[in-house]
Structures are given as structure tokens and as C-alpha cells.
Amino acid sequence: QxxxxxxxxxxxxxxxxxxxxxxxxxxxxxxxxxxxxxxxxxxxxxxxxxxxxxxxxxxxxxxxxxxxxxxxxxxxxxxxxxxxxxxxxxxxxxxxxxxxxxxxxxxxxxxxxxVEHIIIETSYNPLSSENQRFKAPRNKVDNSIWSAKERLSAEAGERVRSIEGLKMKLAQLYHNGVKIRQDAYLRIPM
Structure with missing residues (x-):
């Protein structure tokens, strides 16, 4: 390279x-x-x-x-x-x-x-070592299985119905800048 x-x-x-x-x-x-x-x-x-x-x-x-x-x-x-x-x-x-x-x-x-801009501050820390590690398997077959499982978890995520609800859920999602549960997702309707 x-x-x-x-x-x-x-x-x-x-x-x-x-x-x-x-x-x-x-x-x-x-x-x-x-x-x-x-x-x-x-x-x-x-x-x-x-x-x-x-x-x-x-x-x-x-x-x-x-x-x-x-x-x-x-x-x-x-x-x-x-x-x-x-x-x-x-x-x-x-x-x-x-x-x-x-x-x-x-x-x-x-x-x-x-243009209306909505900014939602979160405690997510991009510099946390937990947030910088590559979580998906490197093997192609295992990665496909892992991706499908994560997609299902994301689709089953808790639905957010308002901006205030999103702020509240995001505040509960992280502890010290890292997701409390790695399988926790929020669904935001378009």
C-alpha cells in the first residue's frame, strides 16, 4: 500500500x-x-x-x-x-x-x-478506547452474520417519538461516553 x-x-x-x-x-x-x-x-x-x-x-x-x-x-x-x-x-x-x-x-x-438546525448534545466520547475498537468480526462470513444480527437489533430498537424523547433516551444510553448496552438502539422515524 x-x-x-x-x-x-x-x-x-x-x-x-x-x-x-x-x-x-x-x-x-x-x-x-x-x-x-x-x-x-x-x-x-x-x-x-x-x-x-x-x-x-x-x-x-x-x-x-x-x-x-x-x-x-x-x-x-x-x-x-x-x-x-x-x-x-x-x-x-x-x-x-x-x-x-x-x-x-x-x-x-x-x-x-x-434552515432549522437541531443540535442534541450527548455524552458520547469518540476518544474512548471502547468506542474506537473494531467490534465486527474480521472474517467475512462471521461479519455477515454479525451484521444481520445487529441490523435486527437496530430494527427492534426503542422508537423515539419527539426531540425531547430523543434527548432523554440519549442521556440514558451512555455512561462515561460509552453505550451502557452494546445491543441498545434507538429508532428515529423519518
Whole structure:
């Protein structure tokens, strides 16, 4: 895998880095950028700034491995600001859709006040060692059986009927940031 990254992935990203210098301010909402970024615009070509941004917004138990600076040396230098940055949504539209399809503006243009956001704080701790371990069996057959069993448990989970009910159930679900019962699930109707 190291050879694949060194010989193919990193050089390809370095080439894209120079050909399509992207800024993430059109990919994420202004509120998210303001909350987690050091500057108003996060430069996709600046690996340190990108790493800082994505490290800040990680909200789950997945922790990426440290980047080997030797392997990624071709991508380390940010592209100068005067290189004509391409907004991510424009690049995606022009790259993946034919010119007959009309352009539609990105979601980040939606005013934050127009969308109701419900934030529910929980005591879940993504850094707890219990929450970082891989619980599924590694064997494919055992994993399929385990997944089916977990799916049945999730389908039989306790139904939540309101936001207040969800808050109350989530408060009871965790102790010191870890699920009290691993087979406990909540069902949230759509």
C-alpha cells in the first residue's frame, strides 16, 4: 500500500493540486467554516490547513493515521493565491455534467437562518478506547452474520417519538461516553 501511495496516489494529487487549485469555502457552509477554520477560506492545496480543518470537524471515532511527510512531499507546498482558484461546486458541475445541464448554486449559498438546525448534545466520547475498537468480526462470513444480527437489533430498537424523547433516551444510553448496552438502539422515524 505504501508503494501505491508513493508512486500513484500522492503524485496524482500533486498534479491535481496544481491543475485545479480548489478552495473549500464553497463546499461547506459558512457557519461550519467560521466554527472550525482558522481563516475564512480553507485552501485545499495547503495540506496543513486542510488537515487542521478536517481534524477539527471529525465527530466520530475514526482517527486517521498520521501523514508521512516524506511520502506526501510533492503536495506540501500550497499553490499561490494568484493561481485562479476554482470553486469546488463549479469544478464538479463542469467536470461531471454535460453543458446541456443547467448550473445550480451550491447549498452553501443558502442562508443559515433559513434552515432549522437541531443540535442534541450527548455524552458520547469518540476518544474512548471502547468506542474506537473494531467490534465486527474480521472474517467475512462471521461479519455477515454479525451484521444481520445487529441490523435486527437496530430494527427492534426503542422508537423515539419527539426531540425531547430523543434527548432523554440519549442521556440514558451512555455512561462515561460509552453505550451502557452494546445491543441498545434507538429508532428515529423519518
Amino acid at each position: 505504501r508503494k501505491l501511495i508513493m508512486e500513484h496516489i500522492a503524485p496524482t494529487i500533486a498534479r491535481m493540486h496544481l491543475t485545479f487549485p480548489l478552495a473549500m469555502d464553497t463546499l461547506f457552509s459558512p457557519a461550519l467554516i467560521t466554527r472550525f477554520a482558522v481563516s475564512k477560506s480553507v485552501d485545499c492545496t495547503d495540506l496543513s490547513a486542510s488537515d487542521h480543518f478536517f481534524d477539527a470537524i471529525i465527530q466520530n471515532a475514526f482517527i486517521p493515521l498520521q501523514r508521512n511527510r516524506h511520502v506526501w512531499r510533492s503536495c506540501i507546498m500550497p499553490v499561490p493565491n494568484d493561481s485562479g482558484r476554482v470553486p469546488v461546486h463549479t469544478f464538479n458541475h463542469e467536470e461531471f455534467y454535460s453543458s446541456s445541464r443547467p448550473y445550480s448554486p451550491p447549498l452553501s449559498d443558502v442562508e443559515e437562518d433559513e
